[in-house]
Amino acid sequence: MSMIAMPAPDQAIIARRGSIVRDLERLIGAKAVIGDEDGRRAFETDGLTAYRCKPLAVVLPGTTDEVSRVLAYCHQHKIKVVARGAGTSLCGGALPAEDALVIGVSKMNKVLNIDYANRTARVEAGITNLGISAAVAPKGFFYAPDPSSQLACSLGGNIAMNSGGAHCLKYGVTTNNVLGLKMVLIDGRVVDIGGAHLDQPGFDLLGLIIGSEGQFGIVTEATVRILRSAEGARPMLLGFGSSEAAGRAVSAIIAAGIIPVAIEFMDKPAIHVCEAFAKAGYPLDVEALLIIEVEGSEDEISALLGHIVTLVQPFAPSVIRISESPEQTAAIWKGRKSAFGAIGRISEYYCMDGTIPLGRMPEVLTKISQICSSYGLRVANIFHAGDGNLHPLILYEANDPDQVEKAELCGAEILKLCVAVGGCLTGEHGVGVEKRDLMRVQFSQDELVMQMRIKTIFDPHWLLNPAKVFPLDGREAAAAA
Amino acid sequence: MQSYLKPATEWELQRTLLDASASNTPVEIVGNGTKRGIGREMQTAAQITTASLTGVRLYEPTELVMSARAGTPLARVESDLASRGQMLAFEPIDIAPLVGGERGAASIGSVFATNLSGSRRISAGAARDHILGIKAISGGGQSFHSGGRVMKNVTGYDLSRALCGSWGTLAVLTEVTFKVLPMAQETATLLLFNIDDAIAVEALAQAMGSPYEVSGAVHIQAPLAARLWHQGLAGERQSITALRIENFSTSIAYRTERLKAVLKAYGEVHVLDHDMSISFWDEMRQLSVLQGSSAPLWRISTAPHAGPKVVAGITRFMDCNAFYDWSGGLIWAEVLPTADAGAADIRRVIASVGGHATLIRGQPAVRSAVEVFQPLEPALAEISRNLKSVFDPAGILNPGRMYAAF
Numbered sequence: 001m002s003m004i005a006m007p008a009p010d011q012a013i014i015a016r017r018g019s020i021v022r023d024l025e026r027l028i029g030a031k032a033v034i035g036d037e038d039g040r041r042a043f044e045t046d047g048l049t050a051y052r053c054k055p056l057a058v059v060l061p062g063t064t065d066e067v068s069r070v071l072a073y074c075h076q077h078k079i080k081v082v083a084r085g086a087g088t089s090l091c092g093g094a095l096p097a098e099d100a101l102v103i104g105v106s107k108m109n110k111v112l113n114i115d116y117a118n119r120t121a122r123v124e125a126g127i128t129n130l131g132i133s134a135a136v137a138p139k140g141f142f143y144a145p146d147p148s149s150q151l152a153c154s155l156g157g158n159i160a161m162n163s164g165g166a167h168c169l170k171y172g173v174t175t176n177n178v179l180g181l182k183m184v185l186i187d188g189r190v191v192d193i194g195g196a197h198l199d200q201p202g203f204d205l206l207g208l209i210i211g212s213e214g215q216f217g218i219v220t221e222a223t224v225r226i227l228r229s230a231e232g233a234r235p236m237l238l239g240f241g242s243s244e245a246a247g248r249a250v251s252a253i254i255a256a257g258i259i260p261v262a263i264e265f266m267d268k269p270a271i272h273v274c275e276a277f278a279k280a281g282y283p284l285d286v287e288a289l290l291i292i293e294v295e296g297s298e299d300e301i302s303a304l305l306g307h308i309v310t311l312v313q314p315f316a317p318s319v320i321r322i323s324e325s326p327e328q329t330a331a332i333w334k335g336r337k338s339a340f341g342a343i344g345r346i347s348e349y350y351c352m353d354g355t356i357p358l359g360r361m362p363e364v365l366t367k368i369s370q371i372c373s374s375y376g377l378r379v380a381n382i383f384h385a386g387d388g389n390l391h392p393l394i395l396y397e398a399n400d401p402d403q404v405e406k407a408e409l410c411g412a413e414i415l416k417l418c419v420a421v422g423g424c425l426t427g428e429h430g431v432g433v434e435k436r437d438l439m440r441v442q443f444s445q446d447e448l449v450m451q452m453r454i455k456t457i458f459d460p461h462w463l464l465n466p467a468k469v470f471p472l473d474g475r476e477a478a479a480a481a
Numbered sequence: 482m483q484s485y486l487k488p489a490t491e492w493e494l495q496r497t498l499l500d501a502s503a504s505n506t507p508v509e510i511v512g513n514g515t516k517r518g519i520g521r522e523m524q525t526a527a528q529i530t531t532a533s534l535t536g537v538r539l540y541e542p543t544e545l546v547m548s549a550r551a552g553t554p555l556a557r558v559e560s561d562l563a564s565r566g567q568m569l570a571f572e573p574i575d576i577a578p579l580v581g582g583e584r585g586a587a588s589i590g591s592v593f594a595t596n597l598s599g600s601r602r603i604s605a606g607a608a609r610d611h612i613l614g615i616k617a618i619s620g621g622g623q624s625f626h627s628g629g630r631v632m633k634n635v636t637g638y639d640l641s642r643a644l645c646g647s648w649g650t651l652a653v654l655t656e657v658t659f660k661v662l663p664m665a666q667e668t669a670t671l672l673l674f675n676i677d678d679a680i681a682v683e684a685l686a687q688a689m690g691s692p693y694e695v696s697g698a699v700h701i702q703a704p705l706a707a708r709l710w711h712q713g714l715a716g717e718r719q720s721i722t723a724l725r726i727e728n729f730s731t732s733i734a735y736r737t738e739r740l741k742a743v744l745k746a747y748g749e750v751h752v753l754d755h756d757m758s759i760s761f762w763d764e765m766r767q768l769s770v771l772q773g774s775s776a777p778l779w780r781i782s783t784a785p786h787a788g789p790k791v792v793a794g795i796t797r798f799m800d801c802n803a804f805y806d807w808s809g810g811l812i813w814a815e816v817l818p819t820a821d822a823g824a825a826d827i828r829r830v831i832a833s834v835g836g837h838a839t840l841i842r843g844q845p846a847v848r849s850a851v852e853v854f855q856p857l858e859p860a861l862a863e864i865s866r867n868l869k870s871v872f873d874p875a876g877i878l879n880p881g882r883m884y885a886a887f
Binding site: 115116117118119120140141161162164168169172173175176185189191192193195196197198199200201202203204205207208210211212228229230231250251252254255257258259296297299300303304355356357358359384386387388389422423424425426427428429430431435439442443444446447448450451453454455457458469 | 544619625643666784785786
């Protein structure tokens with residue numbers, strides 16, 4: 001895909017690659033600097049693999065101080081910077097530019113302190129999402145946000161994108177689970193924002209920075225909330241004859257005052273692909289499947305699941321299957337969590353990330369199906385039904401440039417539909433480069449200028465991840481005063 | 482003489498702010514004015530209220546979302562929610578009676594503008610955690626929106642959260658969209674009496690670290706507990722440590738017993754039934770134990786386990802009565818009146834332990850003399866000042882209310 005334009009690189013910077021690499025090696029040691037072509041190629045893309053670009057160079061600092069030295073240098077020499085966690089962004093958030101230095105925080109992956117009395121953990125930004133939970137699991141705790149890529153994705157990336165996950169209905173997204181940050185500003189100054197206390201003085205800079213897509217600074221450490229795990233958790237499968245029935249079942253459960261820890265919806269194409277991959281026992285003869293998980297003691301779980309079964313009766317579920325063992329539970333979640341991988345086995349796909357009000361789901365799914373048909377493409381839909389986050393997966397043939405272009409056009413149409421029904425362009429993946437040019441669907445130029453001026457506060461010369469989030473035209477008004 | 486403006490529409494508000502901005506006229510922004518007694522003293526030429534911008538715009542109980550215009554009374558929002566068995570899970574406190582404001586009269590916009598959260602904040606998050614979207618007019622007179630009406634939204638920067646807790650200094654909220662949650666079917670409260678602060682906060686931490694979803698964790702020192710409206714509890718003349726469990730009725734008995742077992746090392750555990758619990762936690766929301774006094778009152782935020790250390794530190798310098806919420810992480814500290822209300826010493830203690838302090842109740846002269854809000858680190862103060870100038874280039878909105886410089 002090459003439909004989204006990138007700014008012309010600064011040839012003068014590229015011409016100075018050799019001396020820049022030598023300077024960086026002097027600053028933080030040769031081992032932490034990658035300047036050769038093969039080495040740089042390893043960083044040319046992220047989870048949005050259709051876009052590739054070898055960066056100017058890559059540094060992999062090991063400490064906040066090294067990040068600070070590198071940023072101060074970039075600031076002094078006006079070199080653009082792309083921050084990178086694990087490179088799993090699905091919107092091209094970590095896509096490099098030819099004239100930009102990639103600063104990867106993957107080496108900074110330590111747990112610095114676990115404080116069970118305060119229920120917090122202080123960790124470095126390169127730690128994987130699951131790494132935090134793994135560190136506190138022996139004491140029965142966990143870190144709540146759980147993006148599907150949690151095995152690989154870094155906390156730093158989660159903070160940049162304010163990542164969510166399947167269990168966010170009950171536990172919130174990244175911004176609800178981070179209490180403090182250490183961030184290096186573009187001029188190399190290091191600031192601490194928030195801490196182990198529950199709110200911060202002054203403006204909510206923490207809230208502003210989380211989700212700023214690496215455009216305000218580079219986060220090197222974070223203090224996150226850790227929560228005590230429930231005594232147990234168990235999912236059930238509910239199969240329905242239509243997406244409308246499934247949607248109404250979700251409404252009925254919530255209206256009864258039950259907030260399951262997760263409510264995941266899959267349409268028929270998604271069910272079939274996932275079942276073929278995970279052998280989770282998903283029913284194949286239903287139009288829509290819900291995975292509903294509740295938590296508590298064994299008795300509490302049984303009571304809640306029983307209550308849910310009663311509540312959904314009016315919507316005529318054709319399948320009601322409650323997990324009866326940890327193995328079944330694991331299989332049910334394996335199917336859902338590996339949905340992207342499973343679909344990836346049968347086709348290239350383009351994973352969209354819009355949000356819609358639950359009440360509009362049946363209508364939106366119908367329209368998505370029509371949009372995809374009009375481009376001659378197939379689609380499978382996965383939906384965090386509890387929080388309105390829809391992931392249509394558009395299947396396409398990667399070797400066919402025509403299909404590639406169609407997939408992108410089709411995706412853009414779907415996201416415009418999400419906004420039109422009261423949702424938004426992105427629920428948990430971020431804008432990145434992928435949805436940059438769609439921002440005007442959701443925001444006026446004045447609103448974009450206001451946001452861009454906020455970036456200018458943190459980054460007066462627009463060196464931090466500059467090609468992302470905002471359309472390339474109309475940026476002049478946000479220039480530093 | 483201050484003029485008093487009550488725009489009836491968003492358009493009129495925008496016009497007013499454009500005029501004020503163009504003429505560099507400083508304005509005080511209020512909803513119903515219940516919290517005017519908080520913050521630094523201001524010099525403004527006019528007061529603008531959002532009190533006429535009322536009405537619930539959207540309420541979808543099954544999507545757990547409500548939108549209301551900023552001036553809508555909080556009481557109206559909560560009664561609408563209650564009619565469908567739902568609530569604001571962050572349980573906004575009513576701070577007004579502490580500072581001479583009218584009880585129960587706050588607007589929903591003010592709740593988010595000041596990020597007011599009650600006891601359930603420890604488990605459910607603060608007001609800022611429940612905001613989904615906003616519409617607002619900036620100090621420069623620009624109408625803008627951020628966020629939306631769905632739970633997850635990462636489209637563009639999170640200006641909704643940035644405005645939470647900005648005390649009307651960046652923009653005037655005209656509409657807020659927020660997450661709501663079901664009320665629990667039943668509530669129970671576990672009480673411990675007469676244990677000292679450090680042990681009490683340890684007990685709270687033990688309970689918070691259990692899997693029983695404790696949704697309130699407070700410790701009230703004896704002199705403040707004596708002010709409880711509940712005669713029986715007030716009459717105990719002892720410190721009270723309380724934990725709340727909320728759930729389906731089928732779970733309450735089980736969880737109460739399990740939690741009692743967790744707490745038994747800390748003394749005899751008493752249990753309040755549902756009705757008693759509702760009124761006890763309503764008192765916490767209304768800050769009953771902080772009412773009926775004119776003594777300077779500080780709100781201190783620290784790591785929960787450090788709470789007793791902060792209070793012990795302050796007590797070395799001055800007499801202090803404390804009410805701990807948020808498992809120890811939020812301290813309401815009443816101190817004796819002095820020229821600076823103890824600001825220098827309190828901030829010295831906090832500097833060594835970590836956290837921040839805001840003077841909530843203080844005579845106007847004191848609030849002019851001391852930093853009411855916690856002074857910011859230089860780099861963060863610079864970012865904050867620049868943020869103010871993006872939203873409010875002429876510096877007209879509540880100038881100086883939070884910080885002298887912006």
